[in-house]
Amino acid sequence: xxxxxxxxxxxxxxxxxxxxxxxxxxxxxxxxxxxxxxxxxxxxxxxxxxxxxxxxxxxxxxxxxxxxxxxxxxxxxxxxxxxxxxxxxxxxxxxxxxxxxxxxxxxxxxxxxxxxxxxxxxxxxxxxxxxxxxxxxxxxxxxxxxxxxxxxxxxxxxxxxxxxxxxxxxxxxxxxxxxxxxxxxxxxxxxxxxxxxxxxxxxxxxxxxxxxxxxxxxxxxxxxxxxxxxxxxxxxxxxxxxxxxx
Amino acid sequence: xxxxxxxxxxxxxxxxxxxxxxxxxxxxxxxxxxxxxxxxxxxxxxxxxxxxxxxxxxxxxxxxxxxxxxxxxxxxxxxxxxxxxxxxxxxxxxxxxxxxxxxxxxxxxxxxxxxxxxxxxxxxxxxxxxxxxxxxxxxxxxxxxxxxxxxxxxxxxxxxxxxxxxxxxxxxxxxxxxxxxxxxxxxxxxxxxxxxxxxxxxxxxxxxxxxxxxxxxxxxxxxxxxxxxxxxxxxxxxxxxxxxxx
Numbered sequence: 001x002x003x004x005x006x007x008x009x010x011x012x013x014x015x016x017x018x019x020x021x022x023x024x025x026x027x028x029x030x031x032x033x034x035x036x037x038x039x040x041x042x043x044x045x046x047x048x049x050x051x052x053x054x055x056x057x058x059x060x061x062x063x064x065x066x067x068x069x070x071x072x073x074x075x076x077x078x079x080x081x082x083x084x085x086x087x088x089x090x091x092x093x094x095x096x097x098x099x100x101x102x103x104x105x106x107x108x109x110x111x112x113x114x115x116x117x118x119x120x121x122x123x124x125x126x127x128x129x130x131x132x133x134x135x136x137x138x139x140x141x142x143x144x145x146x147x148x149x150x151x152x153x154x155x156x157x158x159x160x161x162x163x164x165x166x167x168x169x170x171x172x173x174x175x176x177x178x179x180x181x182x183x184x185x186x187x188x189x190x191x192x193x194x195x196x197x198x199x200x201x202x203x204x205x206x207x208x209x210x211x212x213x214x215x216x217x218x219x220x221x222x223x224x225x226x227x228x229x230x231x232x233x234x235x236x237x238x239x240x241x242x243x244x245x246x
Numbered sequence: 247x248x249x250x251x252x253x254x255x256x257x258x259x260x261x262x263x264x265x266x267x268x269x270x271x272x273x274x275x276x277x278x279x280x281x282x283x284x285x286x287x288x289x290x291x292x293x294x295x296x297x298x299x300x301x302x303x304x305x306x307x308x309x310x311x312x313x314x315x316x317x318x319x320x321x322x323x324x325x326x327x328x329x330x331x332x333x334x335x336x337x338x339x340x341x342x343x344x345x346x347x348x349x350x351x352x353x354x355x356x357x358x359x360x361x362x363x364x365x366x367x368x369x370x371x372x373x374x375x376x377x378x379x380x381x382x383x384x385x386x387x388x389x390x391x392x393x394x395x396x397x398x399x400x401x402x403x404x405x406x407x408x409x410x411x412x413x414x415x416x417x418x419x420x421x422x423x424x425x426x427x428x429x430x431x432x433x434x435x436x437x438x439x440x441x442x443x444x445x446x447x448x449x450x451x452x453x454x455x456x457x458x459x460x461x462x463x464x465x466x467x468x469x470x471x472x473x474x475x476x477x478x479x480x481x482x483x484x485x486x487x488x489x490x491x492x
Contacts, residue, residue: 176425182422183422193439
Protein backbone atom coordinates (compact mmCIF):
# COMPACT_ATOMS: atom_id res chain seq x y z
CA UNK A 1 0.00 0.00 0.00
CA UNK A 2 1.59 3.31 -0.97
CA UNK A 3 1.40 6.57 0.94
CA UNK A 4 -1.46 7.84 -1.19
CA UNK A 5 -3.63 4.77 -0.61
CA UNK A 6 -3.03 4.93 3.12
CA UNK A 7 -4.04 8.55 3.27
CA UNK A 8 -7.19 8.03 1.21
CA UNK A 9 -8.17 5.12 3.42
CA UNK A 10 -7.77 7.14 6.61
CA UNK A 11 -9.73 9.95 4.99
CA UNK A 12 -12.55 7.58 4.14
CA UNK A 13 -12.80 6.37 7.73
CA UNK A 14 -12.70 9.89 9.10
CA UNK A 15 -15.32 10.96 6.63
CA UNK A 16 -17.56 8.11 7.73
CA UNK A 17 -17.22 9.10 11.39
CA UNK A 18 -17.90 12.73 10.50
CA UNK A 19 -21.04 11.75 8.61
CA UNK A 20 -22.32 9.76 11.58
CA UNK A 21 -21.62 12.76 13.83
CA UNK A 22 -23.51 15.00 11.41
CA UNK A 23 -26.41 12.58 11.25
CA UNK A 24 -26.38 12.58 15.06
CA UNK A 25 -26.62 16.37 15.08
CA UNK A 26 -29.65 16.27 12.81
CA UNK A 27 -31.36 13.50 14.82
CA UNK A 28 -30.73 15.46 18.02
CA UNK A 29 -32.29 18.58 16.47
CA UNK A 30 -35.28 16.57 15.24
CA UNK A 31 -36.00 15.23 18.72
CA UNK A 32 -35.59 18.65 20.36
CA UNK A 33 -37.81 20.33 17.75
CA UNK A 34 -40.45 17.60 17.95
CA UNK A 35 -40.67 18.09 21.73
CA UNK A 36 -40.73 21.88 21.25
CA UNK A 37 -43.56 21.56 18.73
CA UNK A 38 -45.66 19.67 21.31
CA UNK A 39 -44.86 22.11 24.10
CA UNK A 40 -45.63 25.22 22.04
CA UNK A 41 -48.39 23.67 19.88
CA UNK A 42 -46.28 24.89 16.98
CA UNK A 43 -47.73 23.52 13.75
CA UNK A 44 -45.05 25.03 11.49
CA UNK A 45 -42.26 23.50 13.56
CA UNK A 46 -43.98 20.09 13.67
CA UNK A 47 -44.34 20.19 9.87
CA UNK A 48 -40.67 21.10 9.51
CA UNK A 49 -39.69 18.06 11.60
CA UNK A 50 -41.87 15.78 9.47
CA UNK A 51 -40.40 17.20 6.27
CA UNK A 52 -36.79 16.95 7.38
CA UNK A 53 -36.96 13.26 8.32
CA UNK A 54 -36.20 12.10 4.79
CA UNK A 55 -32.69 13.56 5.18
CA UNK A 56 -31.98 11.09 7.96
CA UNK A 57 -33.19 8.21 5.78
CA UNK A 58 -30.84 9.31 3.01
CA UNK A 59 -27.92 9.73 5.40
CA UNK A 60 -28.59 6.29 6.87
CA UNK A 61 -28.44 4.58 3.48
CA UNK A 62 -25.42 6.60 2.51
CA UNK A 63 -23.45 5.73 5.65
CA UNK A 64 -24.38 2.07 5.35
CA UNK A 65 -23.26 1.96 1.71
CA UNK A 66 -19.99 3.72 2.43
CA UNK A 67 -19.23 1.48 5.41
CA UNK A 68 -19.91 -1.68 3.39
CA UNK A 69 -17.82 -0.36 0.51
CA UNK A 70 -14.99 0.46 2.87
CA UNK A 71 -15.12 -3.00 4.48
CA UNK A 72 -15.25 -4.71 1.09
CA UNK A 73 -12.50 -2.73 -0.64
CA UNK A 74 -10.18 -1.79 2.21
CA UNK A 75 -10.66 -4.86 4.39
CA UNK A 76 -9.95 -3.01 7.62
CA UNK A 77 -9.00 -4.90 10.77
CA UNK A 78 -9.11 -4.27 14.52
CA UNK A 79 -10.17 -0.76 15.53
CA UNK A 80 -10.70 0.38 11.94
CA UNK A 81 -13.12 -2.47 11.31
CA UNK A 82 -14.89 -1.61 14.56
CA UNK A 83 -15.17 2.01 13.42
CA UNK A 84 -16.81 0.99 10.15
CA UNK A 85 -19.17 -1.49 11.83
CA UNK A 86 -20.06 1.04 14.52
CA UNK A 87 -20.88 3.64 11.88
CA UNK A 88 -23.39 1.18 10.40
CA UNK A 89 -24.93 0.42 13.79
CA UNK A 90 -25.11 4.05 14.87
CA UNK A 91 -26.79 5.09 11.63
CA UNK A 92 -29.52 2.50 12.29
CA UNK A 93 -30.16 3.89 15.78
CA UNK A 94 -30.15 7.46 14.51
CA UNK A 95 -32.50 6.66 11.66
CA UNK A 96 -34.94 5.02 14.09
CA UNK A 97 -34.57 7.99 16.45
CA UNK A 98 -35.55 10.24 13.54
CA UNK A 99 -38.60 8.09 12.78
CA UNK A 100 -39.73 8.38 16.38
CA UNK A 101 -39.21 12.18 16.35
CA UNK A 102 -41.25 12.38 13.15
CA UNK A 103 -44.03 10.36 14.75
CA UNK A 104 -44.05 12.71 17.76
CA UNK A 105 -44.28 15.70 15.42
CA UNK A 106 -47.19 14.13 13.51
CA UNK A 107 -49.00 13.55 16.76
CA UNK A 108 -48.24 17.17 17.74
CA UNK A 109 -50.12 18.21 14.60
CA UNK A 110 -53.16 16.17 15.66
CA UNK A 111 -52.99 17.46 19.23
CA UNK A 112 -52.84 21.06 18.06
CA UNK A 113 -56.46 20.57 16.89
CA UNK A 114 -57.70 19.54 20.34
CA UNK A 115 -58.11 21.37 23.66
CA UNK A 116 -54.77 22.11 25.37
CA UNK A 117 -53.99 19.74 28.26
CA UNK A 118 -51.41 21.82 30.11
CA UNK A 119 -50.12 19.59 32.92
CA UNK A 120 -49.80 16.57 30.60
CA UNK A 121 -48.04 18.51 27.87
CA UNK A 122 -45.61 19.85 30.43
CA UNK A 123 -44.82 16.33 31.60
CA UNK A 124 -44.11 15.29 28.01
CA UNK A 125 -41.90 18.36 27.66
CA UNK A 126 -39.90 17.45 30.78
CA UNK A 127 -39.43 13.88 29.63
CA UNK A 128 -38.51 15.14 26.16
CA UNK A 129 -35.85 17.47 27.56
CA UNK A 130 -34.34 14.62 29.57
CA UNK A 131 -34.21 12.34 26.53
CA UNK A 132 -32.75 15.12 24.35
CA UNK A 133 -30.06 15.66 26.95
CA UNK A 134 -29.14 11.96 26.95
CA UNK A 135 -28.93 11.99 23.18
CA UNK A 136 -26.71 15.08 23.24
CA UNK A 137 -24.42 13.58 25.88
CA UNK A 138 -23.99 10.31 24.05
CA UNK A 139 -23.28 12.07 20.76
CA UNK A 140 -20.73 14.28 22.52
CA UNK A 141 -19.17 11.08 23.85
CA UNK A 142 -19.02 9.77 20.27
CA UNK A 143 -17.32 12.77 18.72
CA UNK A 144 -14.88 13.08 21.64
CA UNK A 145 -14.37 9.29 21.94
CA UNK A 146 -15.05 9.68 25.66
CA UNK A 147 -15.86 6.31 27.08
CA UNK A 148 -16.73 7.62 30.57
CA UNK A 149 -19.38 9.92 29.21
CA UNK A 150 -20.88 7.09 27.15
CA UNK A 151 -20.86 4.91 30.23
CA UNK A 152 -22.71 7.52 32.31
CA UNK A 153 -25.48 7.72 29.68
CA UNK A 154 -25.67 3.94 29.68
CA UNK A 155 -25.93 3.84 33.47
CA UNK A 156 -28.66 6.46 33.76
CA UNK A 157 -31.08 4.58 31.51
CA UNK A 158 -33.57 4.10 34.36
CA UNK A 159 -34.20 7.84 34.77
CA UNK A 160 -36.09 7.90 31.48
CA UNK A 161 -38.03 4.79 32.45
CA UNK A 162 -39.06 6.41 35.73
CA UNK A 163 -40.30 9.46 33.85
CA UNK A 164 -42.16 7.27 31.42
CA UNK A 165 -43.85 5.29 34.17
CA UNK A 166 -44.94 8.39 36.06
CA UNK A 167 -46.28 9.94 32.86
CA UNK A 168 -48.08 6.74 31.94
CA UNK A 169 -49.92 6.74 35.27
CA UNK A 170 -50.73 10.43 34.94
CA UNK A 171 -52.23 9.81 31.49
CA UNK A 172 -54.35 6.88 32.62
CA UNK A 173 -55.68 8.87 35.55
CA UNK A 174 -56.58 11.72 33.22
CA UNK A 175 -58.39 9.46 30.74
CA UNK A 176 -60.36 7.74 33.47
CA UNK A 177 -61.34 11.10 34.92
CA UNK A 178 -62.55 12.44 31.58
CA UNK A 179 -63.17 9.86 28.85
CA UNK A 180 -63.59 12.61 26.26
CA UNK A 181 -59.83 13.07 26.45
CA UNK A 182 -59.11 9.42 25.59
CA UNK A 183 -58.17 9.93 21.97
CA UNK A 184 -55.95 12.94 22.70
CA UNK A 185 -54.36 11.13 25.63
CA UNK A 186 -53.62 8.18 23.38
CA UNK A 187 -51.43 10.50 21.29
CA UNK A 188 -49.61 11.59 24.44
CA UNK A 189 -49.27 7.95 25.51
CA UNK A 190 -47.54 7.05 22.26
CA UNK A 191 -45.43 10.20 22.42
CA UNK A 192 -44.20 9.13 25.85
CA UNK A 193 -43.52 5.64 24.50
CA UNK A 194 -41.62 7.13 21.57
CA UNK A 195 -39.50 9.23 23.91
CA UNK A 196 -38.75 6.16 26.00
CA UNK A 197 -37.64 4.34 22.85
CA UNK A 198 -35.42 7.28 21.85
CA UNK A 199 -33.86 6.90 25.31
CA UNK A 200 -33.25 3.23 24.51
CA UNK A 201 -31.52 4.20 21.27
CA UNK A 202 -29.26 6.56 23.24
CA UNK A 203 -28.37 3.57 25.43
CA UNK A 204 -27.68 1.45 22.33
CA UNK A 205 -25.44 4.22 21.01
CA UNK A 206 -23.52 4.24 24.31
CA UNK A 207 -22.99 0.48 23.95
CA UNK A 208 -21.75 0.87 20.39
CA UNK A 209 -19.29 3.60 21.43
CA UNK A 210 -17.99 1.29 24.16
CA UNK A 211 -17.55 -1.50 21.63
CA UNK A 212 -15.89 0.79 19.09
CA UNK A 213 -13.33 2.05 21.59
CA UNK A 214 -12.61 -1.11 23.58
CA UNK A 215 -13.63 -3.97 21.30
CA UNK A 216 -15.64 -5.43 24.18
CA UNK A 217 -19.35 -5.59 24.83
CA UNK A 218 -20.74 -3.71 27.80
CA UNK A 219 -20.33 -5.79 30.92
CA UNK A 220 -23.31 -6.47 33.15
CA UNK A 221 -26.99 -5.92 32.73
CA UNK A 222 -28.26 -2.66 31.40
CA UNK A 223 -29.88 -0.88 34.34
CA UNK A 224 -33.61 -1.40 34.27
CA UNK A 225 -36.43 0.13 36.19
CA UNK A 226 -38.31 -2.42 38.27
CA UNK A 227 -41.72 -1.62 39.66
CA UNK A 228 -41.81 -1.38 43.45
CA UNK A 229 -44.93 -2.63 45.27
CA UNK A 230 -46.28 0.90 45.65
CA UNK A 231 -46.05 1.46 41.89
CA UNK A 232 -48.39 -1.37 41.14
CA UNK A 233 -50.84 -0.66 43.94
CA UNK A 234 -54.42 -0.10 42.79
CA UNK A 235 -54.74 3.53 41.83
CA UNK A 236 -58.37 4.24 41.24
CA UNK A 237 -61.62 2.71 40.07
CA UNK A 238 -62.04 -1.01 40.10
CA UNK A 239 -58.94 -1.91 38.22
CA UNK A 240 -55.33 -1.57 39.26
CA UNK A 241 -53.26 0.59 36.98
CA UNK A 242 -51.21 -1.71 34.79
CA UNK A 243 -47.47 -1.65 35.10
CA UNK A 244 -46.79 0.45 32.02
CA UNK A 245 -43.98 -1.17 30.19
CA UNK A 246 -43.57 -4.34 32.19
CA UNK B 247 -5.32 -20.28 0.83
CA UNK B 248 -5.22 -24.07 0.92
CA UNK B 249 -8.12 -26.44 0.42
CA UNK B 250 -8.61 -26.81 4.15
CA UNK B 251 -8.88 -23.09 4.80
CA UNK B 252 -11.37 -22.67 1.95
CA UNK B 253 -13.56 -25.43 3.31
CA UNK B 254 -13.48 -24.09 6.86
CA UNK B 255 -14.38 -20.64 5.56
CA UNK B 256 -17.38 -21.95 3.63
CA UNK B 257 -18.40 -23.92 6.70
CA UNK B 258 -18.26 -20.81 8.85
CA UNK B 259 -20.51 -18.89 6.49
CA UNK B 260 -22.99 -21.75 6.25
CA UNK B 261 -22.98 -22.09 10.00
CA UNK B 262 -23.73 -18.40 10.36
CA UNK B 263 -26.69 -18.66 7.97
CA UNK B 264 -27.94 -21.74 9.80
CA UNK B 265 -27.75 -19.94 13.13
CA UNK B 266 -29.75 -17.03 11.77
CA UNK B 267 -32.35 -19.50 10.43
CA UNK B 268 -32.50 -21.18 13.82
CA UNK B 269 -32.85 -17.84 15.58
CA UNK B 270 -35.65 -17.06 13.12
CA UNK B 271 -37.41 -20.28 14.07
CA UNK B 272 -37.26 -19.37 17.75
CA UNK B 273 -38.44 -15.79 17.16
CA UNK B 274 -41.33 -17.10 15.06
CA UNK B 275 -42.33 -19.52 17.85
CA UNK B 276 -42.10 -16.74 20.43
CA UNK B 277 -44.48 -14.52 18.47
CA UNK B 278 -46.94 -17.36 17.82
CA UNK B 279 -46.88 -18.43 21.49
CA UNK B 280 -47.23 -14.87 22.75
CA UNK B 281 -50.34 -14.41 20.60
CA UNK B 282 -51.66 -17.80 21.73
CA UNK B 283 -51.12 -16.86 25.38
CA UNK B 284 -53.30 -13.77 24.89
CA UNK B 285 -56.01 -15.67 23.02
CA UNK B 286 -56.22 -18.51 25.55
CA UNK B 287 -55.37 -16.44 28.66
CA UNK B 288 -52.66 -19.03 29.19
CA UNK B 289 -50.43 -17.86 32.04
CA UNK B 290 -48.00 -20.80 31.81
CA UNK B 291 -47.44 -20.21 28.11
CA UNK B 292 -46.97 -16.48 28.62
CA UNK B 293 -44.38 -17.18 31.32
CA UNK B 294 -42.59 -19.63 29.02
CA UNK B 295 -42.34 -16.92 26.33
CA UNK B 296 -40.91 -14.44 28.85
CA UNK B 297 -38.38 -16.99 30.10
CA UNK B 298 -37.22 -18.08 26.64
CA UNK B 299 -36.43 -14.55 25.42
CA UNK B 300 -32.93 -14.59 26.88
CA UNK B 301 -32.01 -17.29 24.33
CA UNK B 302 -32.65 -14.83 21.51
CA UNK B 303 -30.43 -12.24 23.21
CA UNK B 304 -27.63 -14.78 23.46
CA UNK B 305 -28.06 -15.90 19.85
CA UNK B 306 -28.03 -12.28 18.70
CA UNK B 307 -24.72 -11.55 20.41
CA UNK B 308 -23.28 -14.81 19.20
CA UNK B 309 -24.23 -14.23 15.56
CA UNK B 310 -22.92 -10.68 15.70
CA UNK B 311 -19.60 -11.80 17.16
CA UNK B 312 -19.19 -14.61 14.64
CA UNK B 313 -20.06 -12.34 11.72
CA UNK B 314 -17.57 -9.69 12.84
CA UNK B 315 -14.90 -12.34 13.41
CA UNK B 316 -15.53 -13.76 9.97
CA UNK B 317 -15.33 -10.33 8.33
CA UNK B 318 -12.15 -9.48 10.25
CA UNK B 319 -10.28 -12.74 9.72
CA UNK B 320 -11.59 -13.98 6.37
CA UNK B 321 -12.13 -10.60 4.74
CA UNK B 322 -14.93 -11.87 2.51
CA UNK B 323 -15.96 -9.95 -0.59
CA UNK B 324 -19.07 -9.67 -2.78
CA UNK B 325 -21.87 -12.11 -1.93
CA UNK B 326 -19.97 -13.63 1.00
CA UNK B 327 -19.56 -10.22 2.60
CA UNK B 328 -23.25 -9.54 2.01
CA UNK B 329 -24.10 -12.84 3.69
CA UNK B 330 -22.10 -11.94 6.79
CA UNK B 331 -23.49 -8.40 6.94
CA UNK B 332 -27.03 -9.70 6.41
CA UNK B 333 -26.62 -12.18 9.25
CA UNK B 334 -25.77 -9.26 11.54
CA UNK B 335 -28.74 -7.23 10.36
CA UNK B 336 -31.19 -10.12 10.56
CA UNK B 337 -30.11 -10.99 14.08
CA UNK B 338 -30.91 -7.42 15.15
CA UNK B 339 -34.43 -7.64 13.68
CA UNK B 340 -35.01 -11.06 15.23
CA UNK B 341 -33.78 -9.94 18.63
CA UNK B 342 -36.13 -6.95 18.53
CA UNK B 343 -38.96 -9.23 17.38
CA UNK B 344 -38.28 -11.39 20.41
CA UNK B 345 -38.37 -8.37 22.73
CA UNK B 346 -41.74 -7.40 21.33
CA UNK B 347 -43.09 -10.96 21.74
CA UNK B 348 -41.86 -10.95 25.34
CA UNK B 349 -43.61 -7.65 25.96
CA UNK B 350 -46.86 -9.08 24.54
CA UNK B 351 -46.53 -12.11 26.83
CA UNK B 352 -45.94 -9.90 29.87
CA UNK B 353 -49.05 -7.93 29.02
CA UNK B 354 -50.93 -11.21 28.58
CA UNK B 355 -50.04 -12.01 32.19
CA UNK B 356 -51.51 -8.69 33.36
CA UNK B 357 -54.61 -9.14 31.20
CA UNK B 358 -55.22 -12.62 32.60
CA UNK B 359 -56.04 -10.90 35.90
CA UNK B 360 -58.78 -8.74 34.42
CA UNK B 361 -62.23 -9.45 32.98
CA UNK B 362 -62.09 -11.17 29.57
CA UNK B 363 -62.79 -8.82 26.67
CA UNK B 364 -63.71 -11.33 24.00
CA UNK B 365 -64.17 -9.33 20.78
CA UNK B 366 -61.01 -7.32 21.41
CA UNK B 367 -58.89 -10.33 22.25
CA UNK B 368 -60.12 -12.03 19.08
CA UNK B 369 -59.06 -9.00 17.02
CA UNK B 370 -55.59 -9.16 18.58
CA UNK B 371 -55.50 -12.88 17.78
CA UNK B 372 -56.39 -12.26 14.13
CA UNK B 373 -53.75 -9.57 13.79
CA UNK B 374 -51.25 -11.80 15.58
CA UNK B 375 -51.91 -14.67 13.18
CA UNK B 376 -51.40 -12.38 10.20
CA UNK B 377 -48.11 -11.07 11.58
CA UNK B 378 -46.92 -14.62 12.45
CA UNK B 379 -47.68 -15.68 8.90
CA UNK B 380 -45.63 -12.83 7.47
CA UNK B 381 -42.75 -13.72 9.72
CA UNK B 382 -42.95 -17.39 8.68
CA UNK B 383 -43.09 -16.46 4.98
CA UNK B 384 -40.10 -14.16 5.16
CA UNK B 385 -38.04 -16.71 7.10
CA UNK B 386 -38.99 -19.37 4.53
CA UNK B 387 -37.78 -16.94 1.88
CA UNK B 388 -34.50 -16.60 3.77
CA UNK B 389 -33.74 -20.29 4.12
CA UNK B 390 -34.78 -20.98 0.51
CA UNK B 391 -33.12 -17.79 -0.84
CA UNK B 392 -36.40 -17.07 -2.64
CA UNK B 393 -36.43 -13.47 -3.64
CA UNK B 394 -40.01 -13.50 -4.94
CA UNK B 395 -41.37 -14.69 -1.64
CA UNK B 396 -39.41 -12.01 0.23
CA UNK B 397 -40.76 -9.45 -2.22
CA UNK B 398 -44.35 -10.52 -1.64
CA UNK B 399 -43.93 -10.07 2.13
CA UNK B 400 -42.43 -6.66 1.49
CA UNK B 401 -45.31 -5.66 -0.76
CA UNK B 402 -48.07 -6.77 1.63
CA UNK B 403 -46.85 -4.53 4.47
CA UNK B 404 -50.03 -2.46 4.39
CA UNK B 405 -52.27 -5.40 5.39
CA UNK B 406 -50.83 -5.34 8.90
CA UNK B 407 -51.23 -1.57 9.07
CA UNK B 408 -54.88 -1.87 8.09
CA UNK B 409 -55.44 -4.43 10.83
CA UNK B 410 -53.68 -2.21 13.32
CA UNK B 411 -55.73 0.82 12.39
CA UNK B 412 -59.03 -1.05 12.64
CA UNK B 413 -58.03 -2.51 16.00
CA UNK B 414 -56.90 0.88 17.27
CA UNK B 415 -60.32 2.35 16.48
CA UNK B 416 -62.06 -0.62 18.08
CA UNK B 417 -60.03 -0.15 21.26
CA UNK B 418 -60.70 3.56 21.51
CA UNK B 419 -64.41 2.99 21.03
CA UNK B 420 -64.38 0.38 23.77
CA UNK B 421 -62.52 2.61 26.24
CA UNK B 422 -64.82 5.54 25.59
CA UNK B 423 -67.84 3.30 26.09
CA UNK B 424 -66.57 1.93 29.39
CA UNK B 425 -63.77 3.90 31.07
CA UNK B 426 -63.25 1.11 33.60
CA UNK B 427 -61.63 -0.86 30.77
CA UNK B 428 -59.06 1.86 30.03
CA UNK B 429 -56.10 0.27 31.78
CA UNK B 430 -56.79 -3.18 30.28
CA UNK B 431 -57.36 -1.65 26.84
CA UNK B 432 -54.05 0.16 27.14
CA UNK B 433 -52.36 -3.24 27.31
CA UNK B 434 -54.21 -4.31 24.17
CA UNK B 435 -53.26 -1.04 22.49
CA UNK B 436 -49.58 -1.66 23.11
CA UNK B 437 -49.96 -5.30 22.07
CA UNK B 438 -51.40 -4.15 18.75
CA UNK B 439 -48.56 -1.65 18.39
CA UNK B 440 -46.02 -4.39 19.16
CA UNK B 441 -47.57 -6.65 16.51
CA UNK B 442 -47.42 -3.82 14.01
CA UNK B 443 -43.73 -3.36 14.82
CA UNK B 444 -43.09 -7.10 14.41
CA UNK B 445 -44.68 -6.70 10.98
CA UNK B 446 -42.21 -3.89 10.28
CA UNK B 447 -39.34 -6.17 11.27
CA UNK B 448 -40.63 -8.79 8.80
CA UNK B 449 -40.51 -6.07 6.15
CA UNK B 450 -36.96 -5.17 7.16
CA UNK B 451 -35.99 -8.83 6.92
CA UNK B 452 -37.46 -8.98 3.40
CA UNK B 453 -35.31 -5.96 2.46
CA UNK B 454 -32.19 -7.58 3.89
CA UNK B 455 -32.84 -10.82 1.96
CA UNK B 456 -33.21 -8.77 -1.21
CA UNK B 457 -29.92 -7.02 -0.50
CA UNK B 458 -28.16 -10.28 0.35
CA UNK B 459 -29.22 -11.96 -2.89
CA UNK B 460 -28.99 -9.06 -5.33
CA UNK B 461 -26.60 -6.58 -3.72
CA UNK B 462 -29.16 -3.85 -4.37
CA UNK B 463 -31.49 -1.99 -2.07
CA UNK B 464 -35.21 -2.41 -2.53
CA UNK B 465 -36.42 -0.12 -5.26
CA UNK B 466 -39.33 2.23 -4.61
CA UNK B 467 -41.16 3.23 -1.50
CA UNK B 468 -42.27 0.61 0.97
CA UNK B 469 -46.06 0.36 0.67
CA UNK B 470 -47.71 2.40 3.38
CA UNK B 471 -51.25 2.65 4.55
CA UNK B 472 -52.69 6.12 4.06
CA UNK B 473 -55.81 7.18 5.86
CA UNK B 474 -58.77 7.83 3.56
CA UNK B 475 -61.13 10.68 4.43
CA UNK B 476 -63.68 8.28 5.93
CA UNK B 477 -61.06 6.87 8.29
CA UNK B 478 -60.49 10.19 9.94
CA UNK B 479 -64.14 11.21 10.10
CA UNK B 480 -65.38 11.96 13.62
CA UNK B 481 -66.38 8.70 15.23
CA UNK B 482 -68.11 9.49 18.47
CA UNK B 483 -68.23 11.97 21.29
CA UNK B 484 -66.85 15.44 20.81
CA UNK B 485 -63.50 14.45 19.50
CA UNK B 486 -62.60 12.82 16.23
CA UNK B 487 -60.74 9.54 16.55
CA UNK B 488 -57.09 10.25 15.95
CA UNK B 489 -55.39 8.63 13.00
CA UNK B 490 -53.65 5.88 14.91
CA UNK B 491 -50.14 5.70 13.66
CA UNK B 492 -50.07 8.74 11.42
